[in-house]
Amino acid sequence: MTQPFTLLLRVRYGECDAQQVVFNARYGDYIDVAVTEFYRTLFGSYQSLLDRGLDSQVVRMATDWSSPARFDDVLALQVQTLRLGTTSYSLQVDILHHAEQRLVARSEITYVMVDAQAFSKAAIPDDLRAQFERGAPDVLINQAG
Template sequence: MTPFRLLLRVRYGECDAQQVVFNARYGDYVDVAVTEFYRALFGSYQALLEQGLDSQVVRMVTDWSAPARFDDVLQLEVSTLRLGSSSFALEVDIRRQADQAAIARAEVTYVMVDAQAFSKTAIPDTIRSQLERGAPGVIVDQAG
């Protein structure tokens, strides 16, 4: 089954002088994809906070393969790579939807924190199982 997918369209203002998506925008794309992944897993980001939990990015690495351009529809697939006791890593694979050309791949590591104290905390079993399962087959279309 296919992993969670977010579709989004590259907007003109996201492109740089070389007429490709500016490199810093990929962090925004990854954040939107993970937020939608959380929504698919937990119902909403707020639902995580209501459990007294939050997550913070502690590492993000992006490798680029090809440029994305204005009006391309990008397909971002999110899946869980690793689960530790208090941290987890997600992979975000970014492809151009039209031809499935690889655009970029990001690996993001989060640490689970207490939403009040912002101190590191163990990933609860329910959250762990949701991250392990992922959201296969879910497609969120923000491409318009």
């Protein structure tokens, strides 16, 4: 059984709030890091998109929280493609407590591919579409230390 692309991150002290849990806005940061690493795995780097005259912009992000994450927890962020349209695509990021395999949060992010100069919608090229469809199964990147 294959696993989706996974990035391991450790919760740092400064990412927690007065309730001693990860502050809600930090999840957006975690998701951005995971998606950037997913792109790096698929395309070689985000810069390779820009070199093609393409960019990707978030148009929607919805996150549902299930349980807390706390200082020094290791989180596993699993990224997979949910939908591919003509110019837009959606990714799902599941954030799990790594040791307990407990769901902490699930986010769905919709992006629009744009022309990097004009910032107008651009069709997702066939080769990128194929890479999104394939994903990055069983890739694990450990940034937890």
